[in-house]
Amino acid sequence: MTSKISLVVMYPKNSIISSFCLLKKPLLARRSCNSNSPKSKSYSKLIIPKTISLPPYVTGEDYVVPHSAEIKSPQEINDMRPACLLAASILKFVGNNLKIGMRTDEIDALVYAKCIEAGAYPSPLNFKGFPKSVCTSVNEVVCHGIPGSHTLKNGDIINVDVTVFYKGYHGDTSETFIIGEADEQSKSLVKAAERCRDAGIRVCSHGTPLSVIGDIIYNTATEAGFQVVPFFCGHGIGRYFHGPPDIVHVPCDLVGDQKMLEGMTFTIEPILCDGSPDIRIEDDGWTVVTQDGSRSAQFEHTILVTRGGFEILTMQA
Numbered sequence: 414m415t416s417k418i419s420l421v422v423m424y425p426k427n428s429i430i431s432s433f434c435l436l437k438k439p440l441l442a443r444r445s446c447n448s449n450s451p452k453s454k455s456y457s458k459l460i461i462p463k464t465i466s467l468p469p470y471v472t473g474e475d476y477v478v479p480h481s482a483e484i485k486s487p488q489e490i491n492d493m494r495p496a497c498l499l500a501a502s503i504l505k506f507v508g509n510n511l512k513i514g515m516r517t518d519e520i521d522a523l524v525y526a527k528c529i530e531a532g533a534y535p536s537p538l539n540f541k542g543f544p545k546s547v548c549t550s551v552n553e554v555v556c557h558g559i560p561g562s563h564t565l566k567n568g569d570i571i572n573v574d575v576t577v578f579y580k581g582y583h584g585d586t587s588e589t590f591i592i593g594e595a596d597e598q599s600k601s602l603v604k605a606a607e608r609c610r611d612a613g614i615r616v617c618s619h620g621t622p623l624s625v626i627g628d629i630i631y632n633t634a635t636e637a638g639f640q641v642v643p644f645f646c647g648h649g650i651g652r653y654f655h656g657p658p659d660i661v662h663v664p665c666d667l668v669g670d671q672k673m674l675e676g677m678t679f680t681i682e683p684i685l686c687d688g689s690p691d692i693r694i695e696d697d698g699w700t701v702v703t704q705d706g707s708r709s710a711q712f713e714h715t716i717l718v719t720r721g722g723f724e725i726l727t728m729q730a
């Protein structure tokens with residue numbers, strides 16, 4: 414799941430600046446960049462079995478998201494692995510079961526059932542008021558789509574974003590799937606989004622500036638003829654769902670020269686669109702759509718920075 418950017422003047426160099434209001438928030442507001450303020454919060458009333466441990470934002474316990482990027486110990490990394498692998502396996506299961514005519518709330522039910530069966534909590538459920546267990550973002554929906562009555566049609570593209578809370582840690586991964594046979598433009602958009610994520614991952618290594626991720630993603634998208642939606646970033650992840658560092662998917666001077674360090678875990682999750690990257694948030698306070706109705710695609714992994722490179726934690730062997 415993406416976190417919302419509120420960095421000042423967040424836009425790719427040499428590109429048309431979007432007028433979206435997030436751009437104008439003061440830098441001081443930066444740490445609130447993970448916060449959403451839905452106009453109507455509709456918390457789910459689903460009953461979670463007592464055997465499943467709940468994240469603090471559900472129990473109401475105090476918990477501290479670190480103020481700076483956390484360096485995890487080898488033990489903490491090992492403790493986090495099962496959550497990441499579980500998220501990957503649920504995403505794969507969902508991907509294998511998508512079909513024309515399926516409603517997005519059936520996908521939600523699948524994810525919920527798979528989590529409960531594994532003894533995990535579906536992280537999006539009641540996270541800042543998100544009402545479902547997974548985000549399903551179809552076609553022009555950029556991210557944070559709420560599963561509902563939308564029925565998948567031939568040629569749709571859908572991002573399914575799975576995050577689980579398991580054994581005290583979150584693991585976060587998403588993919589965009591093509592339903593049936595899509596047109597060439599959609600296919601190349603989806604391929605480019607995956608390439609961008611993977612290019613962003615490949616540059617990760619101890620000592621590399623975090624800003625390099627946005628540079629390579631932006632260049633890769635541009636070469637493919639697509640734009641990166643700049644308003645949503647990857648995020649540090651661990652015992653908390655969203656924390657520092659922000660992983661900005663476009664070149665941005667304000668990212669500064671912070672370096673990746675061995676033991677950091679964060680997500681890389683660029684969103685590409687085949688039209689203007691301007692967005693609008695719908696009245697439910699969550700669903701983000703492109704202003705011009707153009708399609709968007711996103712891929713995400715949770716990664717670990719290592720001494721010599723990276724490890725993709727949400728990749729199954």
Ligand SMILES: [Co+2]
Binds near residue numbers: 415416647682
């Ligand atoms: Co995420």
